[in-house]
Amino acid sequence: MAARETKSTERRKFLNTALKGIAVAPLGFILPVTDVLAAKGVPSNDGISSEIAKLPENDRQAKALSYKEDATMVDTAQFNRKENQFCSNCQLFSGSPGDIWGPCAIFSYRAHPSIKKPFEVSANGWCKSWGPRAA
Ligand code: SF4
Structure with missing residues (x-):
């Protein structure tokens, strides 16, 4: 009997947790990822600024x-990247001198x-469309 109650209790706990997960899941669509991370105390965008729309390396065009x-x-x-070639x-x-x-x-x-802001690239980045800036 005790084993049966334990199974029942475990099942109840599992269902409780699953229902809470289902109830919270839609928040992922409402809250921006950065807000969720901030709520968890995780710094977003490397702690520089949550407002920088960093181009992800795994973006199809970036790849x-x-x-x-x-x-x-x-x-x-x-x-054929030379050592002195950077974004x-x-x-x-078109970033300003000193911009990251x-x-x-x-x-x-x-x-x-x-x-919802235009993508930005890292000043220390590079891609194969690099061309020298006019002096
Ligand atoms: S074209 Fe390539 S190297 Fe030049 S700024 Fe854009 S991402 Fe950087």
């Missing part, structure tokens, strides 16, 4: 251009799906 947030991570055997000195980067993130003419026409 097609082999964009890396950290240019030093570019496979130089595969791509910050690319002709398509800024608009790129290739990506900034698209908006980040949750932040």
